[in-house]
Amino acid sequence: xxxxxxxxxxxxxxxxxxxxxxxxxxxxxxxxxxxxxxxxxxxxxxxxxxxxxxxxxxxxxxxxxxxxxxxxxxxxxxxxxxxxxxxxxxxxxxxxxxxxxxxxxxxxxxxxxxxxxxxxxxxxxxxxxxxxxxxxxxxxxxxxxxxxxxxxxxxxxxxxxxxxxxxxxxxxxxxxxxxxxxxxxxxxxxxxxxxxxxxxxxxxxxxxxxxxxxxxxxxxxxxxxxxxxxxxxxxxxxxxxxxxxxxxxxxxxxxxxxxxxxxxxxxxxxxxxxxxxxxxxxxxxxxxxxxxxxxxxxxxxxxxxxxxxxxxxxxxxxxxxxxxxxxxxxxxxxxxxxxxxxxxxxxxxxxxxxxxxxxxxxxxxxxxxxxxxxxxxxxxxxxxxxxxxxxxxxxxxxxxxxxxxxxxxxxxxxxxxxxxxxxxxxxxxxxxxxxxxxxxxxxxxxxxxxxxxxxxxxxxxxxxxxxxx
Numbered sequence: 001x002x003x004x005x006x007x008x009x010x011x012x013x014x015x016x017x018x019x020x021x022x023x024x025x026x027x028x029x030x031x032x033x034x035x036x037x038x039x040x041x042x043x044x045x046x047x048x049x050x051x052x053x054x055x056x057x058x059x060x061x062x063x064x065x066x067x068x069x070x071x072x073x074x075x076x077x078x079x080x081x082x083x084x085x086x087x088x089x090x091x092x093x094x095x096x097x098x099x100x101x102x103x104x105x106x107x108x109x110x111x112x113x114x115x116x117x118x119x120x121x122x123x124x125x126x127x128x129x130x131x132x133x134x135x136x137x138x139x140x141x142x143x144x145x146x147x148x149x150x151x152x153x154x155x156x157x158x159x160x161x162x163x164x165x166x167x168x169x170x171x172x173x174x175x176x177x178x179x180x181x182x183x184x185x186x187x188x189x190x191x192x193x194x195x196x197x198x199x200x201x202x203x204x205x206x207x208x209x210x211x212x213x214x215x216x217x218x219x220x221x222x223x224x225x226x227x228x229x230x231x232x233x234x235x236x237x238x239x240x241x242x243x244x245x246x247x248x249x250x251x252x253x254x255x256x257x258x259x260x261x262x263x264x265x266x267x268x269x270x271x272x273x274x275x276x277x278x279x280x281x282x283x284x285x286x287x288x289x290x291x292x293x294x295x296x297x298x299x300x301x302x303x304x305x306x307x308x309x310x311x312x313x314x315x316x317x318x319x320x321x322x323x324x325x326x327x328x329x330x331x332x333x334x335x336x337x338x339x340x341x342x343x344x345x346x347x348x349x350x351x352x353x354x355x356x357x358x359x360x361x362x363x364x365x366x367x368x369x370x371x372x373x374x375x376x377x378x379x380x381x382x383x384x385x386x387x388x389x390x391x392x393x394x395x396x397x398x399x400x401x402x403x404x405x406x407x408x409x410x411x412x413x414x415x416x417x418x419x420x421x422x423x424x425x426x427x428x429x430x431x432x433x434x435x436x437x438x439x440x441x442x443x444x445x446x447x448x449x450x451x452x453x454x455x456x457x458x459x460x461x462x463x464x465x466x467x468x469x
Contacts, residue, residue, distance in 0.1 A: 044083050051091060052115075056107060058095075060087055061116045068116045068141060078119040078145040086117055086145050092284050093160040094167065097276045102268045110266075112170060114139040119146035126193055131159070134166035137173045153287025157229050160281075165225040172217065175265045181257045182216045184250050189213050206247035206254070208238065223258050227270070228277045230289075237293045240302075241388040297450045298390025298432040300468065301383075304356045309450060311348040311464040317449070321436040326460040330424050337416035344368045348421075354469075359383050359394065361421070362405070377409035379417065381425065390432040391455060394425045429455040435463035 044062075052058045061068065064077035078086070099107045112134070122130040122143045133141045140163065149155050187205045189197055192214045202210045212222035227235055235255070242248045262268040281287035293299050300306050313331065335345045347364035363377045380397040400406050409417070430452035439445045451463025 059114045076120040078117045101273045112140045116141040117145045132162040134169045137170045153285040156285045161225045161229040165221045168221040168224040206251035233292045301385045302387035307467040309350045321438040324461045327462045334420035376405045378405040
């Protein structure tokens with residue numbers, strides 16, 4: 001057997017040599033020229049080395065290498081001019097904030113050692129798009145680099161949200177998510193793209209995004225990324241828009257676990273990290289952030305913090321700041337009808353009771369020819385208000401209350417209420433707001449007046465001094 005094998009090998013060798021001898025001229029080729037690891041260094045390579053590799057031991061891979069992504073997907077490399085903006089974003093919006101708040105050791109220990117950049121999206125079979133992935137605590141892959149724009153703050157926010165999301169996964173591989181986080185909610189779904197898992201439904205259940213419902217790990221990462229990139233005001237607004245207290249409490253519990261996680265395990269004050277991210281996004285990328293709706297009048301109403309708004313048609317502030325012709329016409333018609341019945345309206349006051357969603361409309365009136373005594377006539381309304389946008393509707397409550405003021409409201413000589421005030425208040429939707437617009441936010445009088453503007457009709461409104469609880 002050994003002799004036969006040697007013969008076979010010898011024959012095979014001779015055949016191989018014969019075959020090679022036929023094309024000797026083709027062997028004069030420098031195969032090193034075809035090794036993709038050999039490339040001509042450019043200015044961007046020096047920049048990446050000096051900015052990320054040398055100080056942070058982080059490699060940025062931008063030359064196309066399919067082994068860094070799903071080989072079944074069609075992915076394109078990044079345009080060379082987009083590499084530096086992407087690297088700057090990683091440095092300014094990720095490494096520097098963590099270095100500032102977590103220290104140099106934290107950066108060296110936990111940050112990924114490789115960022116891979118691809119130019120296009122990574123499209124998935126279920127119709128979703130992958131913006132980034134984290135691999136084994138070492139590598140973060142970023143897609144869609146070709147569309148990066150440093151001039152569009154919201155675009156940068158979206159990308160940094162992906163980076164911080166993926167970095168959270170890396171941290172979770174080093175320090176596990178606290179068990180308490182898992183027990184807060186069990187409303188995760190197998191398919192987060194299912195039609196019934198809308199953004200509204202995810203929000204209703206206390207998740208910051210549809211994707212957060214995938215599992216508790218994605219929920220945690222989404223919480224971190226949104227709190228850092230969208231900011232605390234956005235988050236507070238988001239929570240305020242969750243209708244049921246149970247789910248508002250749940251998302252607040254998740255927030256507290258996130259803060260404690262960073263503080264206890266990484267010695268990072270999460271609020272300070274949020275503040276630094278806000279500074280970077282506003283100063284470096286001119287990103288915009290929402291108004292704090294917790295300061296809006298609609299939110300104050302929704303939280304039952306408003307006591308009264310008083311309208312006195314003779315008050316000087318209507319001369320100074322103006323009033324609505326549409327409202328004035330209705331109120332004049334109402335008062336003229338009262339005068340014809342022997343009475344005169346003096347004031348109109350909206351009293352928001354301590355019972356949430358209940359308002360008592362109080363009409364102060366006298367006889368037509370005197371200014372005293374002043375009688376009060378009361379009418380009860382229910383109201384619903386959206387804490388996020390201030391939309392409010394009033395509905396007449398029946399039966400009427402009992403007592404002298406309600407009896408005055410039912411006085412047969414005061415029929416104009418049903419003819420004028422009732423249809424005005426219940427026949428339209430209003431927006432609760434700080435009015436008049438002539439009192440700007442920098443004025444000391446701002447938020448001392450408030451009222452209601454008809455939704456879609458800017459010229460129909462009423463307002464007065466507001467008293468808070």
